Amino acid sequence: MRVFHDIESLRQHLAVERRGRRVAFVPTMGALHRGHGACVAIARDVPDALVAASIFVNPAQFAPGEDFQKYPRTLDADMEHLRRWSCEVLFAPAPEVMYPERQRVWVEAGDLSEPLDGRFRPGHFRGVATVVAKLFHIVRPDVAVFGQKDAQQALIIRALVRQLALDIELRLARTVREADGLAVSSRNAYLAAPERLQAAALFAALDAARRALESGERNARRIEAAAIDVLRGAGIERIDYAELRSAHDLSALDAAKGRVILAIAAHVGTTRLIDNMVFDVRDGGVHTDVTLY
Amino acid sequence: MRVFHDIESLRQHLAVERRGRRVAFVPTMGALHRGHGACVAIARDVPDALVAASIFVNPAQFAPGEDFQKYPRTLDADMEHLRRWSCEVLFAPAPEVMYPERQRVWVEAGDLSEPLDGRFRPGHFRGVATVVAKLFHIVRPDVAVFGQKDAQQALIIRALVRQLALDIELRLARTVREADGLAVSSRNAYLAAPERLQAAALFAALDAARRALESGERNARRIEAAAIDVLRGAGIERIDYAELRSAHDLSALDAAKGRVILAIAAHVGTTRLIDNMVFDVRDGGVHTDVTLY
Numbered sequence: 391m392r393v394f395h396d397i398e399s400l401r402q403h404l405a406v407e408r409r410g411r412r413v414a415f416v417p418t419m420g421a422l423h424r425g426h427g428a429c430v431a432i433a434r435d436v437p438d439a440l441v442a443a444s445i446f447v448n449p450a451q452f453a454p455g456e457d458f459q460k461y462p463r464t465l466d467a468d469m470e471h472l473r474r475w476s477c478e479v480l481f482a483p484a485p486e487v488m489y490p491e492r493q494r495v496w497v498e499a500g501d502l503s504e505p506l507d508g509r510f511r512p513g514h515f516r517g518v519a520t521v522v523a524k525l526f527h528i529v530r531p532d533v534a535v536f537g538q539k540d541a542q543q544a545l546i547i548r549a550l551v552r553q554l555a556l557d558i559e560l561r562l563a564r565t566v567r568e569a570d571g572l573a574v575s576s577r578n579a580y581l582a583a584p585e586r587l588q589a590a591a592l593f594a595a596l597d598a599a600r601r602a603l604e605s606g607e608r609n610a611r612r613i614e615a616a617a618i619d620v621l622r623g624a625g626i627e628r629i630d631y632a633e634l635r636s637a638h639d640l641s642a643l644d645a646a647k648g649r650v651i652l653a654i655a656a657h658v659g660t661t662r663l664i665d666n667m668v669f670d671v672r673d674g675g676v677h678t679d680v681t682l683y
Numbered sequence: 684m685r686v687f688h689d690i691e692s693l694r695q696h697l698a699v700e701r702r703g704r705r706v707a708f709v710p711t712m713g714a715l716h717r718g719h720g721a722c723v724a725i726a727r728d729v730p731d732a733l734v735a736a737s738i739f740v741n742p743a744q745f746a747p748g749e750d751f752q753k754y755p756r757t758l759d760a761d762m763e764h765l766r767r768w769s770c771e772v773l774f775a776p777a778p779e780v781m782y783p784e785r786q787r788v789w790v791e792a793g794d795l796s797e798p799l800d801g802r803f804r805p806g807h808f809r810g811v812a813t814v815v816a817k818l819f820h821i822v823r824p825d826v827a828v829f830g831q832k833d834a835q836q837a838l839i840i841r842a843l844v845r846q847l848a849l850d851i852e853l854r855l856a857r858t859v860r861e862a863d864g865l866a867v868s869s870r871n872a873y874l875a876a877p878e879r880l881q882a883a884a885l886f887a888a889l890d891a892a893r894r895a896l897e898s899g900e901r902n903a904r905r906i907e908a909a910a911i912d913v914l915r916g917a918g919i920e921r922i923d924y925a926e927l928r929s930a931h932d933l934s935a936l937d938a939a940k941g942r943v944i945l946a947i948a949a950h951v952g953t954t955r956l957i958d959n960m961v962f963d964v965r966d967g968g969v970h971t972d973v974t975l976y
Binding site: 496498519524552553556 | 690694781784786787788789790791792793794795812813816817820821839842843845846847848849850
């Protein structure tokens with residue numbers, strides 16, 4: 391695996407290596423786990439793929455007071471993972487490579503970035519959209535892979551690609567889970583042992599919503615209440631949201647119909663976790679845990 | 684010259700034709716004149732250039748009440764010009780090709796878009812930055828050429844390219860002027876004969892500022908006043924601005940020092956015209972009418 395820390399030498403390498411191949415790109419913040427492995431596996435499945443990843447803990451997507459400083463940085467272990475996953479190219483820039491001057495040009499995702507995490511993480515999605523646009527301009531991927539756990543991010547990046555006419559095919563990796571259902575996440579490393587047990591309630595809450603839907607419930611507030619009851623029952627008190635919304639554009643819903651997402655953000659101890667499940671609700675029944683796109 | 688109205692066939696054509704050549708791109712709103720010709724000439728001077736232009740009257744950069752509907756559309760004449768200027772590829776999309784759905788992802792230029800035209804044309808530079816980003820993604824130019832008459836636009840596009848890490852070399856064409864100094868512009872077609880005479884005052888105002896600078900004046904307000912006096916003397920009453928600012932970042936100035944721009948927007952009859960002149964003010968003297976970058 392070739393590792394690059396600056397833009398110019400990465401560009402030169404890719405200009406040569408990409409000929410006749412498709413660049414399949416997995417942007418990450420490092421602290422890699424099996425969820426990232428699932429993304430790289432999808433990239434590797436692209437015919438003639440030149441698999442490239444990036445590791446960049448993007449300061450612009452952390453709001454003041456968030457965990458930018460303590461976010462896990464495990465570059466050596468990450469490189470081991472990427473080599474094992476047959477990644478060929480890694481771009482691992484320092485902050486001053488990505489932000490050599492005060493950023494004044496931003497990609498804004500408008501109403502897609504307003505609900506859910508947008509309400510609780512001011513500036514987060516502007517930071518995400520801007521850094522992803524930059525990484526796309528640097529790597530020029532043919533295919534890019536993101537994880538469905540960050541569902542709102544995945545919808546914003548789809549809008550970015552479509553609405554700014556980027557010639558990139560997006561693929562999503564399904565959320566990878568631990569045995570008890572907890573979505574694997576770099577932030578799980580923050581959890582003390584009792585919190586780790588409590589954190590399983592996020593998946594249990596999604597599962598309760600699933601059961602409500604499968605038993606015929608269509609009222610969005612009651613489906614959300616089924617999830618919230620599970621979180622509260624596990625002693626999780628700080629719930630940023632547990633909302634059922636359209637899986638197309640995150641618009642608010644009163645009734646579950648068509649493709650919908652139940653998205654949760656809750657604090658377990660001092661760690662903020664997110665998770666979601668997507669459902670396809672039809673007259674004939676409910677398809678559970680489908681892909682966002 | 685090959686003409687394309689849709690994105691996919693343009694992309695396919697360029698994918699074949701660009702091999703071993705550099706795509707040199709001139710985005711325009713049509714109603715082409717010698718100013719655009721100067722841009723195409725610069726594109727043509729790129730070694731091994733594949734010269735491409737676009738014609739798109741971008742609705743997103745017109746504020747409500749502006750001249751989007753009446754903006755001159757002269758596609759047949761434009762194509763004649765482009766052929767004569769040895770342009771090889773024209774992209775001329777309809778609005779629904781560039782905006783197939785409600786735009787929710789925008790490129791924002793922050794403080795660069797706040798002063799000057801940004802104060803008088805709400806949303807204008809957001810529309811410009813967004814459509815230029817889209818055109819860059821569609822055409823993937825190696826070189827792009829813009830006109831210095833739209834100086835604030837040129838600075839915003841430079842910031843867009845730098846700060847979003849686009850691999851595009853920007854070149855600027857100097858403002859082309861009529862015999863009396865009036866900057867050539869598609870909007871000059873709106874001017875009735877007496878207005879056309881009056882419009883020469885914009886250049887005369889820039890020239891008065893130049894003389895003030897050359898005579899040693901460094902006070903920004905007095906340099907601006909010299910320009911405003913000329914506009915008022917010609918009977919131009921509606922002056923949106925006549926401001927001396929940093930030519931690096933458009934920040935406000937009290938004294939002329941280093942590279943500065945005098946930018947003017949004024950209404951002649953019902954037509955709004957802009958013009959500017961860039962100066963390099965040093966201890967040893969003033970270099971007049973230099974390039975913005």
